[in-house]
Structure formats: C-alpha cells, structure tokens
Amino acid sequence: MSRATASGQVRQILDMNAFRPGDTDAEAVERRLANLGAASVLFYREPIEMVSAEGAWMTAKDGTRYLDFYNNVPSVGHSHPRVVEAVSRQIAQLNTNTRYIVSVVDDYLEALKAHMPDSLSNVVMTCSGSEANDLAMRVAMAATGGTGFIVTETAYHGNTALVTEASPSALKRGSLPETVIAIPPPSVQHSGEDIAGGFRRSVEMALAEFARRGITPAALMADSIFSSDGIFADPPGFLSEAVDAIRAAGALFIADEVQPGFGRTGDAFWGFGRHGITPDMVTMGKPMGNGFPMAGMAVRPDHLEQFCADVGYFNTFGGNPVAAAAGKAVLDVIRDEGLQENARDTGALLLEGLRDVARADARVADVRGAGLFIGVDLAEEETGRPDPDLTVKVIDGMRSRGVLIGAAGRYGATLKVRPPLCLKREEAEQFVEAFKGALS
Amino acid sequence: MSRATASGQVRQILDMNAFRPGDTDAEAVERRLANLGAASVLFYREPIEMVSAEGAWMTAKDGTRYLDFYNNVPSVGHSHPRVVEAVSRQIAQLNTNTRYIVSVVDDYLEALKAHMPDSLSNVVMTCSGSEANDLAMRVAMAATGGTGFIVTETAYHGNTALVTEASPSALKRGSLPETVIAIPPPSVQHSGEDIAGGFRRSVEMALAEFARRGITPAALMADSIFSSDGIFADPPGFLSEAVDAIRAAGALFIADEVQPGFGRTGDAFWGFGRHGITPDMVTMGKPMGNGFPMAGMAVRPDHLEQFCADVGYFNTFGGNPVAAAAGKAVLDVIRDEGLQENARDTGALLLEGLRDVARADARVADVRGAGLFIGVDLAEEETGRPDPDLTVKVIDGMRSRGVLIGAAGRYGATLKVRPPLCLKREEAEQFVEAFKGALS
Numbered sequence: 001m002s003r004a005t006a007s008g009q010v011r012q013i014l015d016m017n018a019f020r021p022g023d024t025d026a027e028a029v030e031r032r033l034a035n036l037g038a039a040s041v042l043f044y045r046e047p048i049e050m051v052s053a054e055g056a057w058m059t060a061k062d063g064t065r066y067l068d069f070y071n072n073v074p075s076v077g078h079s080h081p082r083v084v085e086a087v088s089r090q091i092a093q094l095n096t097n098t099r100y101i102v103s104v105v106d107d108y109l110e111a112l113k114a115h116m117p118d119s120l121s122n123v124v125m126t127c128s129g130s131e132a133n134d135l136a137m138r139v140a141m142a143a144t145g146g147t148g149f150i151v152t153e154t155a156y157h158g159n160t161a162l163v164t165e166a167s168p169s170a171l172k173r174g175s176l177p178e179t180v181i182a183i184p185p186p187s188v189q190h191s192g193e194d195i196a197g198g199f200r201r202s203v204e205m206a207l208a209e210f211a212r213r214g215i216t217p218a219a220l221m222a223d224s225i226f227s228s229d230g231i232f233a234d235p236p237g238f239l240s241e242a243v244d245a246i247r248a249a250g251a252l253f254i255a256d257e258v259q260p261g262f263g264r265t266g267d268a269f270w271g272f273g274r275h276g277i278t279p280d281m282v283t284m285g286k287p288m289g290n291g292f293p294m295a296g297m298a299v300r301p302d303h304l305e306q307f308c309a310d311v312g313y314f315n316t317f318g319g320n321p322v323a324a325a326a327g328k329a330v331l332d333v334i335r336d337e338g339l340q341e342n343a344r345d346t347g348a349l350l351l352e353g354l355r356d357v358a359r360a361d362a363r364v365a366d367v368r369g370a371g372l373f374i375g376v377d378l379a380e381e382e383t384g385r386p387d388p389d390l391t392v393k394v395i396d397g398m399r400s401r402g403v404l405i406g407a408a409g410r411y412g413a414t415l416k417v418r419p420p421l422c423l424k425r426e427e428a429e430q431f432v433e434a435f436k437g438a439l440s
Numbered sequence: 441m442s443r444a445t446a447s448g449q450v451r452q453i454l455d456m457n458a459f460r461p462g463d464t465d466a467e468a469v470e471r472r473l474a475n476l477g478a479a480s481v482l483f484y485r486e487p488i489e490m491v492s493a494e495g496a497w498m499t500a501k502d503g504t505r506y507l508d509f510y511n512n513v514p515s516v517g518h519s520h521p522r523v524v525e526a527v528s529r530q531i532a533q534l535n536t537n538t539r540y541i542v543s544v545v546d547d548y549l550e551a552l553k554a555h556m557p558d559s560l561s562n563v564v565m566t567c568s569g570s571e572a573n574d575l576a577m578r579v580a581m582a583a584t585g586g587t588g589f590i591v592t593e594t595a596y597h598g599n600t601a602l603v604t605e606a607s608p609s610a611l612k613r614g615s616l617p618e619t620v621i622a623i624p625p626p627s628v629q630h631s632g633e634d635i636a637g638g639f640r641r642s643v644e645m646a647l648a649e650f651a652r653r654g655i656t657p658a659a660l661m662a663d664s665i666f667s668s669d670g671i672f673a674d675p676p677g678f679l680s681e682a683v684d685a686i687r688a689a690g691a692l693f694i695a696d697e698v699q700p701g702f703g704r705t706g707d708a709f710w711g712f713g714r715h716g717i718t719p720d721m722v723t724m725g726k727p728m729g730n731g732f733p734m735a736g737m738a739v740r741p742d743h744l745e746q747f748c749a750d751v752g753y754f755n756t757f758g759g760n761p762v763a764a765a766a767g768k769a770v771l772d773v774i775r776d777e778g779l780q781e782n783a784r785d786t787g788a789l790l791l792e793g794l795r796d797v798a799r800a801d802a803r804v805a806d807v808r809g810a811g812l813f814i815g816v817d818l819a820e821e822e823t824g825r826p827d828p829d830l831t832v833k834v835i836d837g838m839r840s841r842g843v844l845i846g847a848a849g850r851y852g853a854t855l856k857v858r859p860p861l862c863l864k865r866e867e868a869e870q871f872v873e874a875f876k877g878a879l880s
Contacts, residue, residue, distance in 0.1 A: 028541045035549040036538065036759075037562030037741045038748035043539035050540045052533050058540075071536060073756060079532055088528035092519055093492050095731035096511060098476065099483035100490045100498075101468045109475040122477030127567035127733045128757055134600045159753055160574045161602035173750045286756060291535035293567045293733040293757035301477045308478035310613045313599055316513060316726060317568055317733035319476075 043070075043406070044399060053078030056420045056427050058404065067427055067434075069419045070404040072373075075262055075287030076333040077422040083290045083329045090325035098125070098319040108324035111331050113298070115269045117278045120298035125319030129258035129285025130158030132297040135313070136281045137162055137219070139299060140252045142307040143280075146216035150206045150246070153182040154410045156228040157221060157256055166221060169228050178213055181206040185229035186238055195234075200241035207249045217251040219280070224271030225260035227416065230409030231375030233368060236267065239275035252303075255279035258295070259373070262287045263334050263421055266344025266371025274370060292326035293317070339421040343371035346423050350374060353432035354417070361439055363390060374417035375408070376435075386411035397438030403431055483510075483846070484839060493518030496860045496867050498844065507867055507874075509859040510844040512813075515702055515727030516773040517862040523730045523769045530765035538565070538759040548764035551771050553738070555709045557718045560738035565759030569698035569725025570598030572737045575753070576721045577602055577659070579739060580692045582747040583720075586656035590646045590686070593622040594850045596668040597661060597696055606661060609668050618653055621646040625669035626678055635674075640681035647689045657691035659720070664711030665700035667856065670849030671815030673808060676707065679715035692743075695719035698735070699813070702727045703774050703861055706784025706811025714810060732766035733757070779861040783811035786863050790814060793872035794857075801879055803830060814857035815848070816875075826853035837878030843871055 028049050033040050049061040055077040058066045068078070076083065094102060109123050116123075126132045141147055149166050151157065156169045164170050168182045176182060183202035184190035191198020203220055210217050220242060226232040243253045260271030261284045267274045270282065280303065285295035296318075307313070317323070334340060351367060351374055358364035358376075365379035365386075378394060380387045391413045398405050408416040419427070468489050473480050489501040495517045498506045508518070516523065534542060549563050556563075566572045581587055589606050591597065596609045604610050608622045616622060623642035624630035631638020643660060650657050660682060666672040683693045700711030701724045707714045710722065720743065725735035736758075747753070757763070774780060791807060791814055798804035798816075805819035805826075818834060820827045831853045838845050848856040859867070 028543070028546070031546050031550075032538075032541055034561065035546055035553070035563060037739075038745040039562065039564045039753050041539060041752075041754050042541070048540050050534060050536060050542055053536065058534075058536070073537070074535065078536075079534070081532075084528070084532045087531055088524070091527055091731075092521075092524045094490060094498075094519070095514065096490060096493065096498070096518075097513070098472075099481060100488050101472055101482070102490055103468070106468070106471050106475055110471075113475070121474065122479065123475060124479045128571065128755070130571065130755075131568065131600065138601055159755055160571065160600045161578055162600065164751060170752045171750070172752055291531075291757075291760065291762070293760070293763070299477075305478040310611070311604060312481075312610045312612055313479050314481050315568070315570075315599055317731075320731065320733070322731070323733070 086329035146218035233370035252280035263340030289326035386413035526769035586658035673810035692720035703780035734763035826851035
C-alpha cells in the first residue's frame with residue numbers, strides 16, 4: 001500500500017473506523033450510496049448485508065455468521081428477548097412524551113439513579129449520546145460562566161455542531177475552535193509511568209493556555225475509558241488528579257459514559273467508578289436501550305436549574321415510555337444475568353489470551369483494557385511504530401474468519417475489542433484464534 | 441389573574457406550551473420532579489398520569505379518556521397496530537447501524553424519497569428533528585460559506601446548542617446571536633393582505649441587516665406552517681417570493697417539516713408542497729415513526745458532499761432497521777388508510793365547525809389552517825387584543841371536557857389544533873362541542 005493510500009486509510013479508520021466501499025459492485029451498495037450519499041459510512045471495502053442477529057452473533061444475507069466484537073450498542077446481546085418483549089409490550093400500550101406522567105418512566109429513572117452518585121439526582125433523557133453531550137456542555141457553561149472545554153486529542157463525543165467542535169476525531173479539515181483544547185490521552189507514551197500525574201499536567205497546561213487566551217474553562221470532558229484515543233484504562237484511579245485540577249480552576253468534570261457505561265469495564269457499572277471519582281455530570285447512550293434510540297445526562301439539580309433559567313429545554317422523544325421500558329429491561333438483564341461480572345471474568349480471560357498472542361508476536365505491541373473493552377496496538381516489527389496497514393489487514397483477515405472488529409486511536413492502529421457483555425468463554429477463545437489466524 | 445401572573449403564564453405557554461405543576465400534591469408529580477428536576481415540563485397545573493392510548497384517545501390512570509388534539513407525534517393514531525407489529529417484528533430480528541447494509545433501511549429510504557422532490561435524493565437519518573435541523577444548518581453553512589440564518593420570531597426548531605440559537609421561543613433570557621435574525625411570521629397583522637410580499641420584504645430586510653453586520657447569509661429556515669408562531673397556512677404559495685429572495689442572496693431555503701409533514705396539511709404530503717416550491721433541504725421528525733424516535737434530512741447530494749468534506753458525520757441510532765420498519769409502516773398506513781385525504785376532509789369539517797363558533801363569539805378572533813393543523817386566536821371581546829388568560833381557561837376547560845389541547849403564538853393566545861390524522865368526523869364534532877362548552 002502506498003504512503004498516500006495508507007495515510008488515506010488511516011484517515012478513514014479515524015473517521016469512526018469505517019471504510020467506504022471500493023471495488024465492490026454489489027447492487028445493494030449502489031442502492032445505499034444513492035440513498036445516503038456522502039454521509040454513507042459502510043464498514044469494509046466489500047460491505048456486508050445483514051439479515052438477523054442474536055446474542056454475540058450477526059447473520060449475513062449469504063448465511064455467514066459473524067461474531068460481533070465491534071458493535072457495543074446491543075450490549076446485553078443482539079435481539080435480547082427481554083428487551084424485545086419490553087419494547088413490544090409498551091409500544092402497543094402507550095408511547096408519549098414527558099409532558100404526562102407515565103409510571104414506567106419514573107420506575108426507570110429511579111432504577112437508573114440507583115447506579116448513580118447521590119449528587120447527580122436529576123436525569124434529562126435524550127435520544128442520543130450526542131444530544132446528551134451537547135446538553136452537558138451547555139449546562140457546564142451555564143454553571144461555570146466559562147466556555148472552555150478540554151478533551152483528548154482523538155476524542156469523539158458526538159455529531160451535533162457544538163459536540164463536533166469538541167470531537168477532534170470528527171474533523172477532516174480545519175482546526176478546533178479556540179474554546180476547545182485537545183490534550184494527549186493518559187498513555188505511557190505521553191506520560192511515562194506516572195499516568196495520573198502526566199494527565200493532570202496536560203490538563204493544567206490546557207488551563208494555562210485558556211488563561212493566556214482569556215477564556216474561562218467550563219469543563220474537562222472525557223470518555224472514562226478513552227475509547228477513540230485507543231482505550232486507556234489503567235491504573236484505576238488515574239483520572240482523580242486531573243479532576244482535582246479542573247475543579248481547582250472552577251470548572252467541571254463531565255464523564256462521557258456512552259462507551260464504558262452499563263457494566264462494560266467489569267470492575268464498575270460506570271467507567272468513572274474505576275477511578276474513585278464523582279463526576280459533575282454523567283452522559284450515557286449507546287448500550288442504554290440495547291439499540292432502542294435513547295440516551296441521557298445525570299446532573300446536579302442546581303446545575304440543571306442554572307441552565308433551565310435561560311433556556312426552555314424539551315426533548316420530544318426523550319424519556320418516552322417505550323425507551324423507559326427498554327432501558328429498564330437492559331438494567332434488569334445486566335443484573336439478572338450477571339453481565340458486569342461476566343464482563344470482568346470473560347474480559348480477563350480474553351485479555352490473557354490476547355497477551356499470550358502478544359508474547360509470541362512482536363507486532364502485537366500492547367494489550368490493555370478493562371472488562372470487555374480492550375485495546376490491542378499493532379506495530380511494525382522492526383521499528384515498533386503504529387502500523388495502520390497491518391491493522392486493516394487484520395480487520396479484513398478477521399472478517400474472513402467470521403469476526404467483526406474495528407480500530408481506534410490516533411494512528412488507527414489499535415483494535416477496539418468491544419463484544420456484547422453476554423460473551424461466552426468459548427466465543428472469547430474463538431476471537432483469540434481468529435486474531436492469531438489473521439496475524440499469520 | 442394579575443398582570444404579573446398573566447405575563448408569567450404567557451411565558452410558560454411560550455415555553456413550549458407547557459405548565460409546571462402548581463398546587464397539586466400528587467406523589468407522582470413529586471416523584472417526577474425529583475427525577476427530572478428543572479427540566480421537567482409537565483402539561484397542566486394538575487398533570488395527568490396516562491396509562492394507555494389508542495387512535496385519537498389517551499386513557500388516564502383514573503380511567504378518564506381524553507381526545508388527544510395536542511400530541512402530533514402519534515400521527516397515524518396512538519398504538520397503531522401496523523406500527524406496533526413492524527417494530528416488534530424488526531426489533532426481534534435485527535437492530536444495528538448503517539455501517540451494514542440492511543434491506544429494510546433502503547426500502548424505507550426509497551419509499552420516503554418517492555415523496556420528495558427529485559433533487560433531494562440523499563437522506564441522512566437522525567434520531568430527532570433537533571439533530572436534523574442542527575445538521576441542516578451546518579450543511580447550509582458549508583454549501584454557502586455563510587453563517588447567517590433567518591427564522592420567524594416565535595420559531596422553534598429544536599434543542600441542540602446550534603438550533604436553540606435559531607429558536608427564539610426557546611430563549612427565556614438573553615438575545616439571539618448576531619448570526620440569527622428573527623422576522624415576523626407571514627400573518628395579516630404583519631403584512632396586511634399581501635402576505636407573500638410582506639414576508640418577502642421581511643426576508644429582504646433581514647438580508648440587508650446581515651449585509652450591514654458583515655454576515656453572509658446561509659439560509660432561511662422555516663416551519664412551512666409556522667406552528668410555533670401561531671399557524672399561518674394561507675394563501676398557498678405565499679412562501680415562494682421569500683424563497684426567491686433568499687436564493688437571490690446566494691442562500692438556501694430549509695423547510696422544517698417536523699410539524700406539517702407526513703400529510704397533516706391535507707393538501708400536500710409536505711407543508712412546502714402547498715407553496716409550489718422546492719426547498720434546498722427538508723428536515724422531518726415527530727410523526728415520522730409515529731413515536732419511534734427517528735428523524736431525517738433530505739438534501740442535494742452536492743450540498744451533502746460539501747459538508748462531509750470537512751466533517752465525518754455518523755449517527756449511531758439514525759437509520760437503524762427498527763426505525764426504518766416503523767417509518768415504512770407509517771408511510772403504508774398514511775397511504776392505505778387515506779390519512780392525507782382524511783386530514784383534508786375532516787380538517788375542512790373541523791375548520792368550518794370552528795368558524796361557526798367564531799361567528800357566534802367575538803372572543804374567537806380568527807380560525808385558520810390547513811388540513812388537521814388549525815390555529816384558533818382567542819382575544820379580549822372589547823379590545824380584540826390576544827387573550828392568554830382566556831386561552832389558559834379554555835385549555836383547562838377543555839381538559840375537564842376530556843379534550844387535550846395546547847397553545848402557541850407570540851402571545852400564547854392561539855389554540856394549536858393538531859389531532860392524529862386518523863381523526864373521525866364525530867371526534868371533530870366532539871372537539872367543537874367541547875370548545876363551545878369551554879368558552880361558555
């Protein structure tokens with residue numbers, strides 16, 4: 001692959017780890033491109049037409065079954081019967097908005113809040129994580145009087161205008177506005193062994209730069225497992241110093257739990273839980289309804305009041321009874337099937353299996369993560385440099401071995417290992433075997 | 441009601457026509473406020489707990505059945521069995537994102553596009569009308585190089601940061617940014633009998649003001665039935681001159697069809713269809729999935745390309761197969777049950793009935809609309825001034841007569857008549873009777 005092509009490929013991977021179709025001429029792909037146009041983001045150069053899915057498995061039109069390690073939305077398992085039943089029952093009975101009281105909505109909110117720090121006792125329900133982060137940024141501005149946001153350098157927080165400005169990985173051209181500063185993720189490469197101190201110093205440098213610009217900081221916003229940056233989970237607790245630093249400057253900490261939330265990290269229900277911190281706001285989305293479009297923001301009542309004094313906020317679909325039923329079923333399944341514990345145990349098994357591969361193959365430069373959220377760095381054997389070409393080959397090779405997986409990180413050279421939380425031990429083993437096969 | 445209270449009441453009505461609970465002590469209300477906090481927007485001072493809904497009717501916990509003339513989301517009827525069946529079937533089979541090809545998604549997009557002008561051949565699916573308008577504004581900026589938006593003075597286009605700035609009715613404090621200019625809606629009060637010319641002149645004055653400010657215009661964005669402004673539908677075609685004016689300035693016309701779309705106006709499938717114009721972009725939402733959270737933007741491929749050159753846009757839940765199944769069922773029901781025709785015919789009956797009331801009662805100052813989207817101005821008998829106090833009394837009086845209805849307009853003195861499209865003649869008659877009763 002030429003340098004230009006490789007660079008383009010990296011760019012495509014960074015563009016949310018997706019590929020546009022290249023040399024495939026399938027009618028279905030043409031049809032999709034005619035419908036979605038330039039906004040079409042199909043996975044793989046030869047995209048897959050899917051017809052059904054169950055548990056950790058997706059089935060293509062040609063009958064091929066794929067083990068899904070890519071899509072972290074159907075987190076309790078594709079087509080989970082309890083979620084299906086809850087949605088089907090509620091949508092047949094009542095689907096309306098929060099201008100009326102509907103008990104299932106408050107039942108859900110109370111069940112959700114039972115997992116939250118007591119201080120975050122208000123929840124605003126939205127349709128997407130993007131809407132939740134858009135709102136959280138505005139609440140932070142209203143609560144602090146500031147406008148400055150600190151994010152990590154390959155962060156992705158969503159697709160609205162405001163949130164895109166705080167999502168370096170979404171920008172193909174142009175630069176961040178002066179109100180947003182991107183700092184390196186909390187990795188050994190950037191901070192050496194003192195991850196906590198290094199990340200705190202990055203936050204402090206950004207605060208100093210805001211001071212130089214005459215901008216009051218509003219918040220540090222971070223995905224607490226840094227998924228788009230390449231997954232940085234350890235050591236637990238490292239976020240605490242940075243959170244202290246941002247608060248010392250009068251600004252807030254927004255925990256974007258869209259990726260790590262709902263038990264995925266195994267150790268805790270939320271990613272921030274691993275760090276012993278209480279965020280000022282928590283945003284959540286993707287796995288919240290196992291695919292039913294829903295998201296939300298947990299917030300301190302006084303902060304929400306400050307925002308609502310200026311703006312009338314209402315979300316037509318947010319907090320509808322069907323979403324609440326889906327969300328309640330997800331919480332029930334996580335509890336009843338012990339999915340957080342399974343994420344911890346099966347995740348540990350998977351991590352160990354991948355580390356075995358790393359010990360035998362120098363191209364597997366690092367394996368790290370928490371629970372069922374693992375990052376695998378792929379590098380050139382001789383130089384140790386991130387290898388996006390190899391990453392693409394491994395992704396394609398795993399596809400041909402029936403495993404779906406994507407990439408992340410600044411160089412697009414980190415496999416983002418993110419299966420449903422119901423993953424079985426034998427499925428984890430199957431993944432490791434496919435990985436070995438794709439590397440060979 | 442004191443002047444201060446009346447003014448506060450108007451403010452509350454303008455805040456999306458909703459009331460906070462006042463003197464009710466119901467436990468359910470306390471619970472809701474504890475959960476949603478300052479963002480809670482409950483309808484009526486004594487809010488209603490709903491348990492089920494079907495067709496045009498909602499049933500409260502105490503057994504009271506209400507005729508729903510307020511909620512235009514379940515547009516083909518609450519709990520419509522074909523939508524319920526489509527969602528229940530698809531969610532049990534496959535719910536994933538648009539990185540994979542799933543035929544129901546393209547089936548839906550093609551069915552939707554069959555209702556669109558040929559030029560708008562790309563559709564971006566989102567979760568909410570807010571996300572669709574947020575995206576449309578950015579596409580307009582990318583396509584024109586401009587940043588200026590013209591909206592109407594009580595417009596509401598959604599809840600994201602960018603769209604809120606273009607939604608005068610959402611602002612409780614502060615003012616619009618210099619990139620947004622609000623113009624009067626196309627009403628007789630503002631334009632005399634020459635609605636088309638008056639509205640065009642307002643657009644031209646806003647363009648002149650942008651020139652003075654050194655701002656390049658990006659778009660005129662208008663709900664083509666001006667629902668938040670008080671519902672202005674006639675004469676059909678009046679938008680054409682304003683659209684010509686905005687295009688002459690190198691800017692675009694965004695038709696926000698979240699309210700009037702999907703057959704509601706009776707005369708046409710989209711509100712803009714009544715005006716003989718082809719928008720540069722069409723945004724849609726609320727009734728699109730009959731309550732399933734989904735929305736979208738139809739756009740010219742070249743405009744979308746210009747936007748996507750700068751920003752990687754992806755919407756996790758947008759265009760998921762369950763939304764597509766819901767949306768397809770909605771389109772099928774509108775066609776098979778002749779709901780656009782019913783909106784036209786039952787709407788005409790309702791309009792006539794309301795005009796009969798107006799002829800007999802000077803407080804009913806004006807009745808206007810198209811199909812099943814009708815505005816009813818309530819005014820002081822002596823002065824003819826908009827009467828928000830009377831409007832609140834009528835809304836409460838109709839509630840006690842089993843009819844749900846809200847208000848809109850700059851003064852909060854316009855009843856927003858917006859029942860499901862499946863409304864029966866006898867239900868329209870029942871509404872007129874309840875209105876008469878509430879006035880007496």
